Amino acid sequence: MTEGLLEIAGVSRHFGGLRALSEVSLSVPEGEVHALIGPNGAGKTTLIHQLSGAQTPDAGTIRFAGEDVTRLPMHTRVARGIARSWQVTNVFTRLSALDNVALAVQGRQRDWGGSFRFWAAVDKERAIVDEAAMWLAEVGLAGRERSIAGSLAHGEQRQLELALALATRPRLLLLDEPMAGMGPEESERVVELIERLGRKVTLLLVEHDMDAVFRLADRISVLVGGRLICTGLPDDVRVHPEVRKAYLGEDVA
Amino acid sequence: MAGVGMKSALYRQSARRRGLAVAALVALAALPLLLQAIGQDFYVSFAARLLIFALAATGLNFIVGFGGMVAFGHAAFFGAGAYTVAILAQHGVTSAFVAWPAAAGLAALLALGIGAVSLRTRGVYFIMITLAFAQMIYYLFISLKTWGGDDGLSLPARSGFGPLHLGDDAVFYWVVLACLAAVLFLLDRIAHARFGRVLQAIRENESRMEALGYPVAAYQLACFVIGGTLAGLAGALIANHGLLASPNLLHWTQSGTLLVMVIVGGVGALYGGFAGALTLLLLEEALAAVTGHWHVALGLLLLGVVFYAPRGVAAYLHGLVTRRQNDD
Ligand SMILES: Nc1ncnc2c1ncn2[C@@H]1O[C@H](COP(=O)(O)OP(=O)(O)OP(=O)(O)O)[C@@H](O)[C@H]1O
Numbered sequence: 115m116t117e118g119l120l121e122i123a124g125v126s127r128h129f130g131g132l133r134a135l136s137e138v139s140l141s142v143p144e145g146e147v148h149a150l151i152g153p154n155g156a157g158k159t160t161l162i163h164q165l166s167g168a169q170t171p172d173a174g175t176i177r178f179a180g181e182d183v184t185r186l187p188m189h190t191r192v193a194r195g196i197a198r199s200w201q202v203t204n205v206f207t208r209l210s211a212l213d214n215v216a217l218a219v220q221g222r223q224r225d226w227g228g229s230f231r232f233w234a235a236v237d238k239e240r241a242i243v244d245e246a247a248m249w250l251a252e253v254g255l256a257g258r259e260r261s262i263a264g265s266l267a268h269g270e271q272r273q274l275e276l277a278l279a280l281a282t283r284p285r286l287l288l289l290d291e292p293m294a295g296m297g298p299e300e301s302e303r304v305v306e307l308i309e310r311l312g313r314k315v316t317l318l319l320v321e322h323d324m325d326a327v328f329r330l331a332d333r334i335s336v337l338v339g340g341r342l343i344c345t346g347l348p349d350d351v352r353v354h355p356e357v358r359k360a361y362l363g364e365d366v367a
Numbered sequence: 368m369a370g371v372g373m374k375s376a377l378y379r380q381s382a383r384r385r386g387l388a389v390a391a392l393v394a395l396a397a398l399p400l401l402l403q404a405i406g407q408d409f410y411v412s413f414a415a416r417l418l419i420f421a422l423a424a425t426g427l428n429f430i431v432g433f434g435g436m437v438a439f440g441h442a443a444f445f446g447a448g449a450y451t452v453a454i455l456a457q458h459g460v461t462s463a464f465v466a467w468p469a470a471a472g473l474a475a476l477l478a479l480g481i482g483a484v485s486l487r488t489r490g491v492y493f494i495m496i497t498l499a500f501a502q503m504i505y506y507l508f509i510s511l512k513t514w515g516g517d518d519g520l521s522l523p524a525r526s527g528f529g530p531l532h533l534g535d536d537a538v539f540y541w542v543v544l545a546c547l548a549a550v551l552f553l554l555d556r557i558a559h560a561r562f563g564r565v566l567q568a569i570r571e572n573e574s575r576m577e578a579l580g581y582p583v584a585a586y587q588l589a590c591f592v593i594g595g596t597l598a599g600l601a602g603a604l605i606a607n608h609g610l611l612a613s614p615n616l617l618h619w620t621q622s623g624t625l626l627v628m629v630i631v632g633g634v635g636a637l638y639g640g641f642a643g644a645l646t647l648l649l650l651e652e653a654l655a656a657v658t659g660h661w662h663v664a665l666g667l668l669l670l671g672v673v674f675y676a677p678r679g680v681a682a683y684l685h686g687l688v689t690r691r692q693n694d695d
């Protein structure tokens with residue numbers, strides 16, 4: 115069997131007495147759009163934290179592109195090609211939308227000195243500014259370049275959050291409820307964006323909106339109480355009795 | 368259209384800023400001549416001391432205000448710079464072109480070591496550990512009799528500076544002013560360069576920067592080293608000024624004074640260190656002349672600053688200037 119782009123093996127994580135993740139194992143092949151669903155408090159965000167490097171697991175290993183990344187710091191994982199978005203918007207609220215994304219683009223520069231450059235004015239670097247504007251347009255924020263991020267509407271901040279993650283040009287993108295708190299119109303735009311993205315990068319998508327999940331996902335995993343209770347094709351997961359019982363709150367009698 | 372208008376407004380603003388800076392520089396350069404003309408030569412030396420503290424405080428402000436790291440051990444770098452010059456002079460090395468870069472370089476190395484360890488901590492712990500390192504160095508120096516112990520190490524004369532005679536207070540003042548001006552110009556460039564952009568963003572949201580692929584600690588360490596280097600240069604100057612490398616320069620109260628200058632002047636403002644040194648040293652000088660209880664009076668005045676100009680004197684003055692601009 116060939117190794118997936120992302121290989122999670124026996125990952126556990128607890129907070130005090132609470133077992134937030136219990137021996138989670140999952141393989142995501144390159145190019146897949148993989149949805150992770152589960153009730154509130156199931157441990158979805160916690161799993162994203164372990165994968166992105168915001169936290170390290172108590173046990174288990176995480177392999178990415180054939181390399182063990184379990185103990186790598188977050189910035190190194192980003193350089194390897196893992197990017198994430200946050201469930202609660204996490205952008206630079208005092209900077210303009212353009213400057214936000216420009217930072218993400220700049221972070222990728224590996225030319226001489228990288229970001230250890232002390233003289234030339236960065237907002238005159240056309241390559242960075244233009245690419246940042248391109249990502250803003252990509253997520254539907256064209257025309258908002260000069261707006262201060264903190265003054266953007268909630269939905270727009272969610273879009274900016276996506277642009278930040280995209281501008282790191284990841285191979286694997288971890289999206290934690292990208293549509294949370296969005297209106298139907300904005301949600302639709304983001305679903306379309308994810309649909310387009312899904313053809314280019316590997317996606318692990320945490321989402322509560324079931325319509326979006328079944329429309330976007332190649333495969334779905336269900337997390338309940340820190341345990342992965344099933345992984346499979348959307349049609350199989352939909353009818354899986356344990357899923358219906360645990361997640362959809364239905365009695366299958 | 369709007370874009371074009373905005374651009375030219377920005378351009379006008381930065382042109383005006385540059386104009387103000389040049390005017391201030393010319394005025395400061397003319398100061399010794401003015402003081403000599405009115406027979407107050409003594410104040411030339413005082414003005415040089417003020418600019419040296421402005422330089423040290425500017426270095427600290429780069430760490431605290433720009434890098435977002437509240438460090439309480441800046442005296443270590445200030446004192447290290449002073450002792451480097453004095454020790455080199457003791458061994459016959461008196462050229463400023465050797466001694467001053469050596470002072471700055473040693474302070475940089477020291478900052479690299481202290482920063483690398485201290486930056487593993489955050490917040491109050493960072494304050495405490497930088498303080499502890501600085502105090503260790505203080506006790507080291509007062510216990511070393513070869514380097515003067517409690518008395519400090521005196522210099523036979525000011526450093527040699529090519530054909531310029533630094534023994535002349537006015538010439539020394541001009542050299543100090545040139546150092547300060549060059550440093551402020553450099554820091555302004557850094558603020559708008561890739562590195563400065565990264566530091567500002569780290570100050571706003573550290574974890575988000577990690578998630579964009581930035582090794583945050585490396586940038587913070589570089590910032591810490593730059594600030595420490597500037598303090599080392601200021602230390603070289605202060606040793607030349609009083610012809611003495613005193614252990615007082617290394618004492619924690621010195622770190623405290625510099626920190627107060629930064630807070631009073633304006634945390635994170637380019638001219639914050641300058642404004643703070645100016646305010647504090649002028650007040651100290653004026654109050655000491657009229658009352659023996661000048662410490663109390665100074666404390667009260669500082670409270671006033673905190674209440675009326677909570678973002679610092681530099682920001683307060685900047686506000687006055689821009690309000691004037693909007694009026695006309
Ligand atoms: N830092 C932490 N300290 C203590 N407990 C935590 C911490 N982070 C998460 N938890 C707990 O771990 C469990 C899993 O939380 P997590 O945020 O991963 O759930 P989730 O599946 O993302 O839920 P939601 O759908 O509400 O976002 C919860 O019970 C939560 O309270």
Ligand SMILES: [Mg+2]
Pocket residue numbers: 158159160201290
């Ligand atoms: Mg969550």
